Amino acid sequence: MEKGQTKVKIGIIGSGNIGANAARLFVRAGHEVVLSNSRGGQGLEALVSELGAKAKAATLEEATHFGEVVLIAIPFGKFKTLPERAFDGKVVIDAGNYYPERDGKFAELDNDQTTSSELMAAHLKGARLSKALTQSGSSIWQLKAIRVGRWKIGARFLSLATTRKRRRLWPV
Numbered sequence: 001m002e003k004g005q006t007k008v009k010i011g012i013i014g015s016g017n018i019g020a021n022a023a024r025l026f027v028r029a030g031h032e033v034v035l036s037n038s039r040g041g042q043g044l045e046a047l048v049s050e051l052g053a054k055a056k057a058a059t060l061e062e063a064t065h066f067g068e069v070v071l072i073a074i075p076f077g078k079f080k081t082l083p084e085r086a087f088d089g090k091v092v093i094d095a096g097n098y099y100p101e102r103d104g105k106f107a108e109l110d111n112d113q114t115t116s117s118e119l120m121a122a123h124l125k126g127a128r129l130s131k132a133l134t135q136s137g138s139s140i141w142q143l144k145a146i147r148v149g150r151w152k153i154g155a156r157f158l159s160l161a162t163t164r165k166r167r168r169l170w171p172v
């Protein structure tokens with residue numbers, strides 16, 4: 001960890017392409033992560049072992065509770081399964097994209113009435129939600145995870161980008 005850099009506890013909800021590669025970058029930058037998936041953290045043993053002492057796997061609720069910052073990297077269509085009161089006061093990074101063929105159709109998104117992040121923000125009561133990571137493919141993140149030696153939260157990760165209307169939600 002660089003002098004003057006703050007160590008951040010990061011909860012990760014969804015540990016697939018995006019969640020796992022973000023975790024690699026976070027750990028490499030000196031942060032601590034708790035990873036979760038839809039199976040209470042089961043199946044993440046190899047990833048946790050690769051990441052070392054700064055990483056654990058746990059339930060979604062435990063990962064959320066742990067994180068000062070919580071990254072949500074699940075298929076967007078599952079957002080209503082997230083416990084709506086668990087994110088109160090948390091800085092939440094929404095990495096999700098809306099794909100109707102995967103997520104099911106949301107009429108309010110199809111007619112540009114709102115954005116996927118606004119729907120998620122409305123569901124997660126009290127969360128301070130920003131959208132990020134949605135415009136680069138996970139292969140890019142994988143390369144960064146391998147190549148980038150240090151990576152500061154607060155820089156690239158928290159650069160805000162919203163889908164569709166590209167509207168800023170709650171800046172962090």
Ligand SMILES: NC(=O)c1ccc[n+]([C@@H]2O[C@H](COP(=O)([O-])OP(=O)(O)OC[C@H]3O[C@@H](n4cnc5c(N)ncnc54)[C@H](OP(=O)(O)O)[C@@H]3O)[C@@H](O)[C@H]2O)c1
Binds near residue numbers: 074082
């Ligand atoms: N892949 C990309 O290049 C990319 C780029 C930008 C944005 N995105 C967006 O980022 C999000 C994640 O994409 P991904 O490619 O990382 O997906 P992925 O590889 O399929 O991983 C999804 C993860 O979410 C977990 N999950 C699924 N449903 C859940 C639920 N209801 N509660 C908790 N965890 C759940 C899965 O757990 P299980 O393994 O237990 O099912 C898995 O760990 C998507 O919205 C995607 O559109 C992806």
